[in-house]
Amino acid sequence: MARSTNWRIASRHFCSSEELPLTEFLVESPFQPSGDQPAAIAKLAEGINGGLRYQTLEGITGSGKTATIAWLIEQVQRPALILEPNKSLAAQLASELREMMPTNRVEFFVSYYDYYQPEAYIPSSDTYIEKDSSINEEIDRLRHAATSALLTRHDTIVVASVSCIYGLGNPIEYKNHMLLLEVGMTIDQRQLLRRFVDMQYHRNDLIVERGSFRVRGDTIEIQPAYDQEAIRLSLFGDEIDAITFFNPLTMETRGAVTEVTLFAATHYASSSETLMSAMHRIRAELALRLEELEREGKLLEAQRLRSRTE
Known part of the structure; x- marks a missing residue:
């Protein structure tokens, strides 16, 4: 008999490494x-x-x-975080550890910026330079692979640069956006697609790419942000009939599984309640700051702040 599910119940919550399935290093x-x-x-x-x-x-x-x-x-027999002073040494060490420990998860976590220009202001020419950056998609995928491994595998080693000491969103929110899908599970397709959007996946019915999903009749295809392979959900009515992995470039099927755990497409996924609360606080702080700037006669600064925030 098909089993119905609740997204919150289906979402796995791993609070510590002791709760994960033990796999030997x-x-x-x-x-x-x-x-x-x-x-x-x-x-x-x-x-x-x-x-x-x-x-x-x-x-x-x-x-x-x-x-x-x-x-x-x-x-x-403990998970490990290994810090290196730069990306090159981290990549070298990760490669060596993967050769020595091929059955364990050895992950690579470094800064994903190819280019970063912080915002700046030049008073002499009254020039404002906006923040600009370029993200390396492959490194971003590896970062997601590292965090997903930490939540699903005990035998995980993360080789990182100092990038790992910086904030990475709320881990509780990230866990809350985990989604477990199983063969035989009864779902509502619209609710499932809405859930994907909440997890920051975007719909693209032309191609399957990282962080996107598409729908073709009773088939839903989604490529996780942390994987090079995509997932195909075959539905029979409201029931998940099959779950298979496939190559999004060649469309070659890699194999079938009975369940799969999906993670959010961004480390900064948040609930609607959190977003609304943040928006209210931002608006309140904006009003106070605009009043302060206008009182001091800094109309240009106030206009710039208003345009950047609103």
Whole structure:
């Protein structure tokens, strides 16, 4: 019998890594720890398990520090966040860890800006320069892949630059926008499409691209923001009959699954209540600031603020 569902019930809420399905961290390498590595791994593992907050692993270039860290993660069986000072080193380390731990999720999280121009004002010429930026779509996809892995897989390692210390939206709102779809689930197609829009996916009936969905009769196709493959939902009436993955470029089917979890197309997804509350606060603050500027005779500044906000 088909099962009806409620979007809130279907949305999974993982509050901590302990609630995730346990998958073992496993190093696959033809080599074994040698030299000073066994002692270093044992000492570092002892410190981590004992609650020691700070430890330092020292070694010259080529001494196998990356391999030591991989074996350490395997030893302690804990998810890890590894910070690198720049994108190049982060990409190199992520690539090396993926080779050593192919069955685990090793994700890459760095700044997604190819170009960023902050807003500026030049008083001498009364010139205002608007903020401008260009986002790298592939890096944005990898960032989404990292956050989705953290919520669905225990065996996750994130290699990041200092970009990870900056705010990334509300994690509770992000979790609330998770959507679980299962074969046999009874749904209303209009409600499902409305749910996709709430998750910041946009409709494009011409092509399937990242962060979009399209509808063709009883078939709905959507490409998650974090995946290179798209998902096809085949409906039979109001019931999900099949869920398959496919290549959006070649349309080749990759395989079928019984359930799939979708995440929002942006890390900044918010509920309508949150948006309305924010809008009211912004309008109230705008009114106060405009009154202050006009009282000081700064009419140009007030007009610029009004045009930028309203």
